[in-house]
Amino acid sequence: MNTFDVSISTNIDDGFDDAIEKAMKLYLEGGVFVYPTDTIYGLGANPFNEEAIRKVDEIKQRESGKQYILLISDINNLLKYVEIKYEKHHDFLLSIWPNPISVVLPLNEKTSDLLGAPTAAFRIPNNKFCIKLTGKLGMPLLSTSVNKSNSPALNDISEIEAEFGDKVDGIFYTNKKIYHQASTLIDLKGKEPVLLREGKIKFKEIMEKF
Numbered sequence: 001m002n003t004f005d006v007s008i009s010t011n012i013d014d015g016f017d018d019a020i021e022k023a024m025k026l027y028l029e030g031g032v033f034v035y036p037t038d039t040i041y042g043l044g045a046n047p048f049n050e051e052a053i054r055k056v057d058e059i060k061q062r063e064s065g066k067q068y069i070l071l072i073s074d075i076n077n078l079l080k081y082v083e084i085k086y087e088k089h090h091d092f093l094l095s096i097w098p099n100p101i102s103v104v105l106p107l108n109e110k111t112s113d114l115l116g117a118p119t120a121a122f123r124i125p126n127n128k129f130c131i132k133l134t135g136k137l138g139m140p141l142l143s144t145s146v147n148k149s150n151s152p153a154l155n156d157i158s159e160i161e162a163e164f165g166d167k168v169d170g171i172f173y174t175n176k177k178i179y180h181q182a183s184t185l186i187d188l189k190g191k192e193p194v195l196l197r198e199g200k201i202k203f204k205e206i207m208e209k210f
Contacts, residue, residue, distance in 0.1 A: 008165060008168075008169075008170060008171055009161060009165075009170075009171045009173065010022055010170065010171070010172050010173070011173060011174070011175070012036070012129055012172050012173065012174050013174055013175050013176070016128075016129070016132075019129070019172050020129070020132050020133055020136060022170060022172075023035065023044070023133050023170065023172060024133065024136060024137060026169050026170050027044070027045065027046050027133075027137060027139075027141070028046070028137075030045075030046065030049045030051050030052045030055075031045070031052070031168075031169035031170060032044070032045045032052060032055045032056055032059060032167075032168050032169055033045070033168055033169055033170035033171065033172060034146055034160055034164065034168055034170070034171040034172065034173070035129060035130070035133075035172040036127065036129055036130075036172065036173065036174045036176075036178055037071070037100075037125050037127050037130055037143060037178075038098070038099070038100045038125040038126040038127040038130070038179070038183075039100045039125075039179055039181060039182050039183050039199070039200060040145055040146070040153050040155045040178060040179065040180060040181070040182060041145075041146045041153075041154065041155055041157070041160060041173075041178060042143040042144060042145065042146065043056055043059065043060070043142070043143075043144050043145070043146055043168070044141050044142055044143060045141075045142045046139070046141075046142070047068065047070055047115065047140055047141075047142045048114055048115070048139070052142075053142070056068070056142065056144065059148075059164065059167050059168065060144065060147065060148055060149055061148045061149050062149045067115075067117055067120060067121065068121075068142045068143060068144045069102045069121045069122070069123060069142075069143045069144065069183070069185075070120055070121065070122050070123070070140035070141065070142060070143065071122075071123055071124070071125050071130050071134055071140060071141040071142075071143050072122050072123070072124055072134055072140050072141075073124065073131050073134040073135035073138075074124060074135070075090070075093060075094060075097075075124070077134070077135075077138060077139075077140075078093075078105075078122055078124070080111075081107060081108060081111040081120075081122075081140065082105040082106060082107055082108060082111070082120075082122065083105075083106045083107070083108050084105070085106070086191065088210075089188055092188075092193075092209060092210050093124075093188075095209040096206055096209050097123070097124035098124040098125055098126040098127075098131065099124075099125075099126050099201060100123070100125065100126065100179075100181075100182075100183040100184065100199060100200045100201060101123065101183060101184050101186065101199075101201055101206060102121045102122065102123040102183045102184070102185045102186070103121060103122055103123065103185075103186050103187075103188050103193075104119050104120070104121045104185070104186070104187045104188060104189060104196070105119060105120065105121075105122055105188055105189070106118060106119050106189055107119060107120055119189060121185060122140070123143070123183060125143075129172070129174070145182070146160050146164060153182075155178055155180050157171070157173040160173075179200060181199055181200040182197070182199045182200070183197075183199045183200065184197065184198055184199035184200060184201045184202070184203060184206065185197035185199065186203070186206065192210075193206070193207065193210060
């Protein structure tokens with residue numbers, strides 16, 4: 001698959017801005033790449049590019065149509081894609097992000113048509129690389145664990161390179177610690193938050209902000 005004009009593996013600690021430029025190129029050209037997040041390593045792509053989504057599904061050996069978490073740089077960017085029905089929800093999101101907390105939100109009509117779904121899970125991650133990349137793009141970044149369906153998520157870069165190096169278009173890694181726990185996932189379609197998956201940050205702690 002590696003048809004893009006970038007080297008397959010890039011240490012973001014050695015050249016952060018260069019890594020951002022390479023990742024932007026892959027994103028805009030429909031590539032799929034591995035990158036560090038505030039939880040585990042993720043597979044990234046443009047969620048509005050059908051071919052890119054097909055590649056991710058193929059890499060993960062996952063049936064098409066299932067949704068992925070979307071990373072976004074800030075609330076103003078988020079509001080381009082979702083409908084926030086309650087002012088309290090806006091304040092709540094500001095109080096919990098950036099953090100490894102993913103939130104299912106209702107999409108606006110335009111985004112719903114593009115993604116073929118009424119809702120999507122978003123997160124403003126507590127990660128410099130993700131924030132800088134999504135901020136420069138001004139668009140969401142698909143995020144899903146680096147693994148095949150029903151297999152454990154890989155978080156060791158040497159294992160990721162061995163298993164997925166010939167399947168992705170780029171690998172961005174860091175020497176800094178990457179946590180092995182997924183984000184907490186909550187549903188905010190209705191008036192009250194509902195826990196869907198307990199992750200790094202406990203739901204009880206999150207609800208103290210509501």
